[in-house]
Amino acid sequence: MVTKVMQIILSPLLALIVGVFFLGLARKIMARIHWRYGPPLIQPVIDMIRLFCQKSVSHGRMFDLGIVLSLAGSIVVVLFLPFGKICPLSSSGGLLVILYIMLLAPLGMALSGGEGANPNISIGISRKLILSLGYEVPLLLVLLAVMTRYKTISIMEVVNAQQSTGWSIISFPLFLSGLSYFLILPAILGIRPFDVSSAPQEISSGPMAEYGGKYLALATIEHAFVLFISIALFVNLFLGGAANPVIFFVKMLVVFVLGLCINAVFPRFRIEQAIKYLWKWPTLLAFVGLIITMAIRS
């Protein structure tokens, strides 16, 4: 019981630290690729503290509640994701529940932004939702391939199965799915070349346009969680999870830095181009992966 409570408190905290560290690291690595020096690693923490102390504007009840719901949703997702062996709510519904609770974060953000009554926000949200429909198509095929392969909907069992049979990403049909997941990872994270929804130069950061002060701070925390969740899901499903948090963290770091390199050198897609890309190669790979998985199973 005590360990359970400890885990429940610990896992979101770890996720937050890792996520915020990634945010800092991202700026540093991006700067080095651009031949700049870059801000210190703890810059996001400094920014967040400053933002919490600044005054901000509110557009109404939903504007406040939306962002709270969004962040709370992300925290709950973390409780369902194994981090090393830490997974407090592993037996409450599995991957299907994760997939659905991951909805709460963008939904809350969209509701909050919607009440901001700024067309930049609306355009940003509309793009975000279109993009998510774009990457959900390959992502769902990927997740279904994994669930069909291991005949389970529990993410813990997927991790355990990989401990005995080896990582999914190097096992025969699933490497296609793994590759597909990696190809859509930037879209899930919303980083370049898929940063259509926030696009600072076009639509004033989209959903963030009306945020200031603590709203922006919470949105940054939320972004840190999203980073953590999408990468942790990849590590759990394809890189075999890990026996302890340190190895898990190293695996996440590798994936993140690889993703960052793509982010640093590519320009932004237009939304149509993004959808066309997402529904072409990643979907094809995931589709073939799923068909082979099905054939092997039966």
Place this chain on the structure above:
Amino acid sequence: MSLELLLIIAFGGAVLIYFSGKISPKLRNCLAVVVSLLLVAITALLYGKSPNVTFYPGFFGIPIILRLNVLSWFFAITIVGIGLLSIVYSLQYIKDEKRLDYYYFTMLFINASMLGTVLSGDLISFFIFWEMMSWSTYLLISYKGGRAIGAGLKYIIMSIIGSLTMLVAIISLYNRFGTLEITALSSQMQTAPIDYTLFILILFSIAFVIINAFWPFHTWLPDAHAEAVSPFSSVLSAVLVRKGMYGLYLFMYVILGLNTLNKLSAGIISFNNVFCWIGAITIVFAALTALLKDDSKRILAWSTVGQGGYMILGVAFATTLGMAGGTFHILNHCIYIALLFFVAGAIEHQTGGVRDLNSLGGLIKKMPVTFVGGLVGISGLIGVPLTNGFVSKWLIYKTLILQGHPFLAFAAFLGTWGTILYGYKFIHNIFLGQLPEKYKDVKEVPFTMQLPIILLTILVLLFGILPGIPLKVVNAIGTSFGFESLNVTIWGIASETGTLNTINIFSALLVAAVFVWFLFRLGAKSVPVAQQDTYAAGTHIPKDKYHYTAEFYGPLYRMIKPFLRDVIDEFYYWIASSMQRLSDGVRRVYAGDVGYYVMYIILFIALLIFVQLKWKPW
């Protein structure tokens, strides 16, 4: 409490209300509420009982039977429940319209006949009630006149086709077995040859698939739901359409039974499989089409089409989990779609009949209760965790994945993501964004319209957090068909292949939200600002031109629109217009002028003479 009393109150009440309306409208309204309330009370009291009444000699010597079992109780309670709420909602909604006696009469009559279909224990009374339901529905769809008449016609034509196939099947059954009693038929059908079983099943399925509006018979539904008055749209979408599901249950599981059903397969194509794929196509097609619509009620109508697909996916799969998921989804859909139509109706009522999503906006501050109802309803429709839709969808997905049908599961998931897009559009375009000047005096709906919205909102959340309550009944239905019992606890489902625990999710979310809320309060204060006070890069903001709604998903529309022509609908229209041309041709022959007829007679005689001279046949 007997069943005939229930039906007498239902039908008698309808007639009584019609005549009391001639005396005083107040009396009529009170009576309508009282009768509906009485029906709910009696049905609720009948829970767990299974009365059985037989009338001899019945109809042309065929005995007529009324009976109640757990399946019909489940459907009956949804009928009377939604019936009551829609009557309460109507009190204010409809009060300025004409012909109100007629409206209330038809409304209650439809409820009564729907109740009749689920209570009847033989096919002849089932058919009679079914026909009463079809005709009275037609009358009420067309109530508003104008475009509604076309919608009603479209409905009644498709409905008649369904009724006729059903009638053929009933006559054939009577000829073969000499009885139309459902229990007798179910034992006799076990010995029937397999091709005859298939023949009967297909004939009945056509009728039920039409009323359920599965692809390719979906075309009547969007028009009918959008053009009917909102309280009736709720009834239509929540319970009337699902009478088709009741029919499918009746034939697939009560009359044929699980064993016979499993025999109906040839290689990989089985009867259930065909239904599953129909469901999958329905889901995806409806979800993507709904994306393109700009009419609040039309979006909801298309979502009704799509949600039917989930039900049939679960039910046709014929496993314990799938059955539970499909049945539970019927109840859940009934709750949230009724709620959403009430919300759309409230918006329509308060803004003077606006259903166009492109011209609304910002109503959250004017109509907060309606907003919460709409938000919860849409969340249920999407299946956000902690709403009822989530639990049933979870059951259905799990069935599909564990049974090794990932592509069906993919279709179901894709439909859900489509739902997210149009669901958010519904909320955003109506409630969020900037409030146009012309709506600045809009008020919240009166209390009798709020009450159904509030009650249904609570139900969506209650069944989402404590799904064990309805799942008990759902489970009983499954076991009555011979499925294994599901291990249901009050907060979820425990089974060896993975559990769902909604109370865990709920408490986790609650704790997380409270924590974040404190964090939020801890930060520096925020200042409330007016809606015009937004960031616009320093430029002037013109009033009323600052809400991004039209073509909300523009880039996506342009990509998917070419693929979403409703070919089926066009095909039906082509048949209709060719029939019209044919009739027109026939009309020209019978011109009504005596001279023409004399000419036809002379020509005919000339032909006969010619034939006789040439071949001498006579």
